[in-house]
Amino acid sequence: MKNLSFINKIIYIVNSIVAMLLLLSMVFPYLPPKTFSFLSVINLGVSFLIIINALFVVYWLVKLKKQLLTSLVVLLFAYLTFGSLYKFSPSKKIESDQNFKVMNYNVRLFNLYKWIPEDQVEVKIVDFIKAEAPDILSIQEYHPHENINLSSFKYKFEKLSGKKIKYGQAIFSNFPIINSGSVEFPKTANNAIFADVVKGKDTIRVYNIHLESLRIDTKIESLKKENSERLLQRIGSAFKKQQNQTELFLEHKNKCKYKMIICGDFNNTAFSYVYRKIKGDLNDSFKEAGNGFGRTHEFQFIPMRIDFILTDEAFAINGYKSYSEHFSDHYPISTTLSLENE
Template sequence: MSEKKKKISFLGRIIFFLNSVFAALLLLSYILPYAVPKSFPILSVLSLLVPVFIVINFCFMAFWILNVRKHFLLSLFVLILGYSHVTSLYKFSGNTTEPSQNAISVMSYNVRLFNIYDWIKEDHIDKKIVDLIRSESPDIIALQEFHRNQEAAFSFYPYKYVALKSKNEKTGQAIFSKFPILHKGSVEFPNTPNNAIYIDILRNNDTIRVYNLHLQSLRINPQKEEFSQKNSERLLKRMANTFKMQQSQVELFEINRTKCHYKKIILGDFNNTQFSNVYKTIKGNMKDAFVESGKGFGKTLDYPFFPMRIDFILADESFTVNTFHTFSEHYSDHFAIKSVISLD
C-alpha cells in the first residue's frame, strides 16, 4: 500500500471514529425526553444540543456518500431511527388545509417587555410589535413578558386577561381575545415571575381553555457569556437548576390541566426544546402546530449558533391544524408564531 493510501486510510478512521461518537450522541438524545430533569439534570442540558447532533450526522452522511463509502449507513440508520426528531427539527413543506367555520386563529409572542430597556437599538419597537399583532389580527394572542404600560395599546381587543405577579409589579403574562371570556385564572410558580395563565372561551357550542404558559428562563446571552472552563461549569450548573425548576413548574401546570375537561390549546414560551422531557410532558397526545403545518426550522429564539424552537402552539387531538407560521420580524429575542386551528 502506498504512503498516500495509508494516510487517507488513517484519516478515514479518524473521521469514522468522530462519526461514531456523534451517532452515539444522537442515539442518546432519543431517550432524553424520558430523562426526568430532577434526576438527570445534565442529560436535560444535553437536549439543547440535539439540533447540532442531527445536522452533524447529516454532514457525515453526505461526506461518506460523496466519497462513495458505505460508512454513510451509520448516520443514515441513526437518522431514520429518530425520524420524528428530524421532522420536528425541520419541515420541508408546510401542510395547509382549508379552515372550517369553527376555526380559531391563535398567536404566541414573548415580547420581552416591548424592548423597554432598549435591547434592540431601533426606535418604536413597542409600536411595531402592536402593529404586527394588529395587522395579523389573531382571534387570541398570548403574550409573555408583558408590560402593563402597553395594556391600552391593545384596546382593539374587546376581552383580556392581564396577570401581573403582584399589585406592585408592572410585568407578567397577558391574553387578549375576540371571544368573551367565561372564566380566567393563573397557575402560580413559586420564587419566580414566570407562571401559567388561562382563559375559557365559548366558540359556538364548545368551551375551550386557552393557556399562556411561560416556564423558567435559561437566561443565556451568547453575547455576554464567557465560555471559559470555570464559567462553563457555572453555566452548566445554572442550566441544570433551571431544568429542575421547569419540571416543578410543569408538575403544577399538570395539576391544573388534569382538572379541566374542556378542549385545550396551549400557547407559550417553554424555554426548552421539543427534544426535552418538559416538552414531552406538556405535549402528551396534543398536536404540535409546527409539526402539523410548519415549514423550515421553525426557529423561535434569536440564538446565533443553531436553530432553537422553544415557543409552541399545541392543540388537542380533536382540533385540525390548518396553518402555521413563524414570523421573521426581529422585535424581541423571540419570534412570534401563529396558527389557524379548526374544531373537527
C-alpha cells in the same frame, strides 16, 4: 478503520462521538431532569447534532466509505423518534368560515431595556399584532408599557408581578372570557395562566405557559466567555425547575374538562422531557400544518423551536405560520383553528 488515513480516522472518531450523543438524546425525553439534569442538556443541541451527523453522511458518501452508515443509521432512528427536523411540505392552509387565529408571542417586555437598538419597537410589535389580527393572543414577558394599545381585543386577562417594573403573562381575546386564573410556580416570576373563552356554544380553555428561563446569552461571542461548568450547572438547575413547573401545570390541566389550547414559551425544545409531558396526546400545530425549521428563538446557527401552540383533538389545525419579524429575542407564531363539531 484500518483502511482509513490518519486524518480520516480522527474524523471518524469525532463522527462516532457525535452519533452517540444523538443516539443518547433519544432517551433523555423519557428521563426526568431532576435525576439526569446534566445529561438532559444534550437535548438542547439535538438540532445541531442532526445537522452535524447529516454532514458526516455527506462527507463519507463523497469518500465512498462505509463509515457513512454510522450516522445514517442514527439519523434514521432520530427520524423515527423525533420526526423530521425540517418540514419540506408546504404549510397547510384550509379556508373556513369557522376559522379563528391563535397567536403566541414572547415580547421580551416590549424591548423595555433597548436590547434591540431601535426606536418604538413596542409600537412596531402592536402594529404587527393588529395587522395579523389574531382572535386569541397569548403573550409572555408582557409589560403594560404606556405606548401599548391592544384595545382592539374586547377581553383580556393579565397576571403581573414585580415591584418597580410590572411584568408577566397575558391573554387577549375577541371571545368573552368567563373565567381566568394562574398556576403559581414557586420562587420564580414564571407561571402559567389560563382563560376560559366562549366561542359560540363552546367553552375553550386557553393556557399560556412560561417555563423557567435557561438565562443563556445566545450570542456565540458571549457563550465563549461563559465558564462551561457554571453554564451547565445553571441549565441543569433550570431543567429541574421546569420539571417541577410542568408537574404543577399538569396537575391543574388534568382537572379541566373543556376543549383546550396550550400556548407558551417552554424555554426548551421539542426534544425535551417537559415538551413530551405537556404535549401528551395533544397536537403540535407546527407539526400538523407548518413547514421549514419552525424557528421561534434567536440563536445563532441553530434553529431553536421553543415556543408552541398545542391543541386537543376537538380542533382542526387549518394553518400555521412562523414569522420572521425581529422585535424580540423570540419570533411570533400563529395557528388557524376550527372546532370539529361546528
